[in-house]
Amino acid sequence: MTAAATPASPLSAKPAGSHLRFYALWLLGIAVLIILPLLFSSGGSLTSFSLIGIAIVFALSYNILLGQTGLLSFGHAVHYGLGGFAASHMMNAVVAHGWPLPLPFIPLFGGLGGLAFAILLGWVMTKRAGTVFAMISLGIGELVASSSLILRSVFGGEAGITTDRTTLPRMFGWTFGPQLQVYYLIAFWLVLSAIAMYALTRTPLGRISNAVRDNPERVQFIGYDPHVVRYLAYCFAGFFAGVAGGLAAISFEIANSAYLGAIQSGLVLFSTFIGGTAYFFGPILGAILVTYLQLGLTSLTSVWQLYFGIIFIGIVMFSPGGIAGLLMMHRPLILAGTFGMMIPSYLLAIVPTAALACGVILTIETVARYSGGDAINLFGVAFNPQSPVTWAVAAVLVVGGFFIARSTWQRIAEAWDRAATVARDRGYLA
Amino acid sequence: MLELIVISTLNGVLFGMLLFLLSSGLTVIFSMMGVLNFAHASFYMLGAFFGFQLTRWLGFWPALLLAPLLVGAIGMAVERYGLRNTHKHGHVAELLLTFGLAFAIEEIVSMIWGKTPLDYRVPALLDFPAFTIFSTNYPAYKLFMLSVSIAIFVVLLVVLKRTRVGLIVQAALTHPQMVGHLGHNVGRVFMVVFGVGSALAGLAGVIAGPALVTQSDMAAALGPILFVVIVFGGLGSLPGAFIASLVIGLVQTFAVALNGSLASAFGPLDPSAGPSVLTDIWNVTIAQVAPIVPYLLLVLVLIVRPVGLMGTRES
Numbered sequence: 192m193t194a195a196a197t198p199a200s201p202l203s204a205k206p207a208g209s210h211l212r213f214y215a216l217w218l219l220g221i222a223v224l225i226i227l228p229l230l231f232s233s234g235g236s237l238t239s240f241s242l243i244g245i246a247i248v249f250a251l252s253y254n255i256l257l258g259q260t261g262l263l264s265f266g267h268a269v270h271y272g273l274g275g276f277a278a279s280h281m282m283n284a285v286v287a288h289g290w291p292l293p294l295p296f297i298p299l300f301g302g303l304g305g306l307a308f309a310i311l312l313g314w315v316m317t318k319r320a321g322t323v324f325a326m327i328s329l330g331i332g333e334l335v336a337s338s339s340l341i342l343r344s345v346f347g348g349e350a351g352i353t354t355d356r357t358t359l360p361r362m363f364g365w366t367f368g369p370q371l372q373v374y375y376l377i378a379f380w381l382v383l384s385a386i387a388m389y390a391l392t393r394t395p396l397g398r399i400s401n402a403v404r405d406n407p408e409r410v411q412f413i414g415y416d417p418h419v420v421r422y423l424a425y426c427f428a429g430f431f432a433g434v435a436g437g438l439a440a441i442s443f444e445i446a447n448s449a450y451l452g453a454i455q456s457g458l459v460l461f462s463t464f465i466g467g468t469a470y471f472f473g474p475i476l477g478a479i480l481v482t483y484l485q486l487g488l489t490s491l492t493s494v495w496q497l498y499f500g501i502i503f504i505g506i507v508m509f510s511p512g513g514i515a516g517l518l519m520m521h522r523p524l525i526l527a528g529t530f531g532m533m534i535p536s537y538l539l540a541i542v543p544t545a546a547l548a549c550g551v552i553l554t555i556e557t558v559a560r561y562s563g564g565d566a567i568n569l570f571g572v573a574f575n576p577q578s579p580v581t582w583a584v585a586a587v588l589v590v591g592g593f594f595i596a597r598s599t600w601q602r603i604a605e606a607w608d609r610a611a612t613v614a615r616d617r618g619y620l621a
Numbered sequence: 622m623l624e625l626i627v628i629s630t631l632n633g634v635l636f637g638m639l640l641f642l643l644s645s646g647l648t649v650i651f652s653m654m655g656v657l658n659f660a661h662a663s664f665y666m667l668g669a670f671f672g673f674q675l676t677r678w679l680g681f682w683p684a685l686l687l688a689p690l691l692v693g694a695i696g697m698a699v700e701r702y703g704l705r706n707t708h709k710h711g712h713v714a715e716l717l718l719t720f721g722l723a724f725a726i727e728e729i730v731s732m733i734w735g736k737t738p739l740d741y742r743v744p745a746l747l748d749f750p751a752f753t754i755f756s757t758n759y760p761a762y763k764l765f766m767l768s769v770s771i772a773i774f775v776v777l778l779v780v781l782k783r784t785r786v787g788l789i790v791q792a793a794l795t796h797p798q799m800v801g802h803l804g805h806n807v808g809r810v811f812m813v814v815f816g817v818g819s820a821l822a823g824l825a826g827v828i829a830g831p832a833l834v835t836q837s838d839m840a841a842a843l844g845p846i847l848f849v850v851i852v853f854g855g856l857g858s859l860p861g862a863f864i865a866s867l868v869i870g871l872v873q874t875f876a877v878a879l880n881g882s883l884a885s886a887f888g889p890l891d892p893s894a895g896p897s898v899l900t901d902i903w904n905v906t907i908a909q910v911a912p913i914v915p916y917l918l919l920v921l922v923l924i925v926r927p928v929g930l931m932g933t934r935e936s
Contacts (some may be wrong), residue, residue, distance in 0.1 A: 263713050265720075315920065318927050322657045323856060325716060326848045327923060333845045334916035341909060342901045453841070457724065464717060494732050500725030507718045508703065511710045559732045 217386070224378040228371055237370040239486055244377040245438045246482045248384045250462040250474035252431030257460075258468030259392060260424040261404030262317070263325045266332025267432055267459050270305035272451030273335070274433025275440040276345070277304025279352040282440070286358045293362035294441065298380050301437015302430045308335075309429025317421035320407065332456055339448040351447025354440065367441075377438050384431055389471055391427060400424045458485075461499055465506050467513025476514050494559045501551070527614035536606040540599035547596045550588025557581055624755035629878045630871070635763055637870025638770035642825040643843075644850045644862040645777060646818030652857035653793055654811055655712050656704060659719035662844035663726040664819045668692050668826025669835045670730055673741040681744035689823040696819025700812045723840065731837035741835040766828050773821065774863075781859075790814060846873075849915045853922050855932020864930060869915050876911035 224244075228237055249271055256262040278301035285292045316327050339346040346352070357368045365372050391397050399420050402410045407417040440446045449455070458481065466477020481499070488495035510517050524530040549569060556567045560576040567574040567581070574581040647661045671691050675684035699722065707718045742748075743762045750758035781787035793800045793810050801807045833839070850869050854861030883903045922929060 261713070263716065312920075315923055318923070322651075322655075322712065322716060323852060326657065326852045327919070329845055330849050330852070330916045330919045334913055334920070337913040337916070341905050341913070342898055344898055344901050453845075457720075460717075460720075494728055497725060497728035497732065500721050500728055504703075504718060504721040504725060507710075507714055507721055508707055511707075511714050555732075 220385075221382055224382065228374055232371075234370055237374050239483070241370065241374050241377050241442050242486070243479050243482045244374070244381045245435050245442065246459075246462060246478035247475050248381055248438065249432055249435035249459050250466065250478040251385060251388050251471075252428050252435060253459045253463045254468055254471075254474045255388065255391065255400075255424055255428040255431070257463055258473070259397060259404065260400040260421055262320060262421060262425065263328075263460075264428075264456070265325055265329035265453070265460070266335070266456050267328070267428070268451055268453075268455035269332050269335045270308060270429040270432035271436040271439070271455060271459070272339070272446070272448070273308050274301035274305040274436030275446035275450045276352060276436075277301050277307075277433065278437030278440040279354045279446040280345075282354040282356065282359060283352070285360070286355070291360055294356055294359045294367050295362055295376055295379070297359075297441060298434045298437035301440065302434040305433020305436060306426055306430040309426045313422050313425040313429065317425050318418060320403075320417070320421060332451070332453060336448060336451045336453065339451055346448060347446075349448070351445050353445045356441050356444055373442055377442065380434060380438055384434055385475075388427075388431060392471060396420070396423060461503050465503060465513055467515030467517075469512055470515040470519060473513050473515030480514070492556065492559070494555060497555060498552075523614050523619040524610050527617045527619040529610040529613045529617075532610040532613070533603070533606050536599070536602045540596065540603055543592050543596035543599055546588050547592030550585050550590075550592050553581065553585040554589060557585060624757060625878055627754060628757055628759070629875050631759065631763070631767075633871035633874035634867065635767050635770075635870070636874055637867035638767060638774070639825055639829055640847065640850055640870055641863055641866035642770055642773060643822050643847050644854070644866050645774075645859060646821040647847065648851055648854075648857060648859055648862045649790070650815055650818045651851070653790070653797070653814055654704070654715075656715045656719070657848070657851075657856075658815075658818070659716060659844070660699070660723040660726060661719075661818070661822055662840040662847055663723045664692050664696060664822040665826040665829075665843065666730060666837070666840035667695065667726065668823030669741070669830035669839065670734055670739070670826075671823065672827035672830050673734075673739050673835055676741070676744075681746075685824075685827055688827045689820040692823025692826070693816040693820030696822075697812050697816035699819075700815035704815070705808065705811075723844065727837060727840055734837065736837050738834045738836040739830075741830045743831045762832060766832060769824075769828055773824070846915050849919045852929055853915075853919055855929030858929070858931040861929060861931030869918070872914055872918065873911055876907050876914050879907040882906045 227240060231237075231240075249267075252270075253264070253267050256264050256267065278297050281292075281300040282294075282297055284290070285297075312331060316324065316331060319327075340348060356373075357366050359367075367373055367376065399410065399415055400423075403415075403417045403420045403424075410417050410420070436446075436450060439450065462477040462481040463474045464477070465481060466475065467473030484499070485495070488498060492498075506513060512520070521530060521533075524533065553567065553569060553574065556569070557574070557576045560567060563576075565576070567576055574584070643661060643665055647658060650661075651657050668688050671688035672681075672684045675687050679687070699719075703718055703722070704715055707714050743760070747760075747762045747765050749761050751761040751764050752759055779787075781791060789800060789805055789810060793805075793807060793814075797807050800810070846869065850865045851862055853869065854863070854865030882905055885906075889903075
């Protein structure tokens with residue numbers, strides 16, 4: 192995924208018409224953000240949308256490191272959490288001192304909180320890339336998470352720092368009490384940050400970051416210091432992670448040490464990687480999917496994190512480009528008009544692959560619920576986890592599903608080769 | 622005071638040797654394959670849980686032999702069916718694979734054995750005080766742990782330095798292609814080394830389980846410290862890992878045992894100043910700081926010597 196080229200964004204490859212399409216895509220995204228709460232106006236869905244919005248900003252900031260610069264960080268939540276704390280303290284200070292600062296500006300201070308830490312420790316951390324950077328980021332993450340419990344006056348200990356967003360000075364008469372107003376605030380910052388981060392990828396700094404990711408030695412030859420480039424990228428990532436943390440502090444009206452922890456760092460890594468790091472929209476897809484699954488699965492099963500782990504392992508092993516990579520693979524085929532050759536083999540693979548997935552789910556749930564004895568409800572069919580019938584069904588689905596599915600996957604690979612060859616003959620690089 | 626020093630030194634060396642059982646496997650795997658195995662601490666945890674379960678079924682001594690073998694087999698399977706296929710996507714993908722694996726193993730363990738600590742007891746044969754020192758009874762089991770760790774250390778040293786197998790492993794560390802050209806099956810060497818490394822981690826788990834807490838978060842608690850050890854010692858350096866293990870083990874054990882704070886050394890701060898970062902730092906005891914000491918050491922070493930104590934490689 193590092194070496195696997197970031198194709199110079201296909202949107203900018205051709206001038207004229209594609210420019211229009213490019214702006215239309217962004218406008219479409221903004222329109223969706225505006226219309227979404229009108230279609231789904233219940234409190235629960237507004238909260239979900241807010242969470243997804245925050246997750247997208249966070250995942251995009253992470254991709255500045257992982258996708259753009261090739262830095263794998265296991266401690267990115269540090270900036271998110273510190274941004275959250277900075278925003279919370281700022282909100283309380285605004286209220287205490289009566290400063291004329293309305294709520295919509297607060298995420299900026301969250302960003303500055305994340306940036307401050309990046310400036311401070313980033314220079315030491317980015318001295319080295321690759322595995323060493325990963326380990327250092329893990330260590331720093333643990334350091335900050337543990338320190339947050341010691342420095343009680345800043346981090347509020349176990350309880351955290353609470354705020355009340357409605358007591359801040361108003362803007363346009365909005366109190367930001369209702370979730371709908373908070374949603375629009377998050378959406379506004381989401382659009383702003385997304386545009387800024389996209390613009391960053393088009394700057395010389397963004398381009399040289401890609402070069403540092405792919406070949407740091409060559410970058411040195413042309414007169415850049417990879418360390419400085421990594422440091423700058425790290426600072427930008429820290430800033431936008433801080434913005435996401437500030438938004439979270441506003442949305443939850445609390446900042447606590449869980450914001451900084453390893454779980455949060457792991458989640459953003461999952462979102463970004465599952466979505467795909469090679470395309471700008473990959474982390475957006477990933478953040479939507481992971482947050483949605485997180486909200487949806489927690490009510491269905493107690494072992495939802497295991498499913499995350501399995502999905503993640505599956506993506507790493509079979510599709511390191513993530514979901515975005517999988518989708519964009521089909522682009523040349525669709526352009527060349529040979530995608531139709533793939534459809535029969537895809538349809539053929541659906542049934543056994545779904546059977547295999549059901550078998551795996553049934554096995555996991557059987558083990559998870561064996562001692563409790565709660566019934567498993569798999570797509571409307573009830574299974575008793577203590578009955579041998581369930582075990583047999585699970586075994587048949589897993590073993591049978593696997594062997595049949597594997598042969599259909601081979602058919603997909605063959606069909607892919609044929610379709611790609613035809614596409615290549617027609618002049619589309621597949 | 623002397624009592625504290627003697628007991629803490631013993632415990633510190635013990636913890637350090639335990640860390641070395643883990644970090645040695647991790648280091649050899651890293652220098653050979655370039656993969657930092659994030660799931661290494663998870664293999665340690667699997668060792669403890671398998672040890673617990675097999676002890677319940679067969680008794681402690683068979684478990685001591687079987688659990689590491691089981692963990693080693695799992696490690697070999699991970700190398701053969703996971704890492705080998707991911708290798709073509711680069712080291713970051715391999716690291717991420719083991720990260721996902723660590724995540725999944727923790728979930729599977731807590732799914733099967735629950736999230737609460739297990740009642741994994743010291744075997745009756747070793748459940749007596751070995752000696753009494755300054756009115757403290759030192760348990761025999763801890764001496765057993767120490768001797769097992771030292772025995773493994775010696776065996777490892779002899780195998781690596783004095784046998785043909787060790788020669789191939791050492792050669793594959795630096796020149797894997799050349800070893801392949803000489804007709805050795807590098808893939809199989811990798812698989813076996815990965816298996817042995819995992820088995821060592823499993824063994825550490827079996828013997829540490831009764832003395833420390835056997836719980837589904839033990840991998841997440843130990844993992845980061847383990848990575849600190851190998852970065853601190855210098856990635857890919859066995860002597861570095863050995864020194865770093867002992868240093869971290871001793872520092873952490875002593876930190877936990879000490880109860881002093883700046884307030885107790887220099888007197889309390891003026892209470893009228895109110896709570897601030899300074900009062901937090903002033904009042905915190907060394908024992909409370911113990912969990913973050915390894916990470917502070919890591920930051921210090923990286924500032925002073927970015928390649929680690931004995932490291933030579935850049936990345």
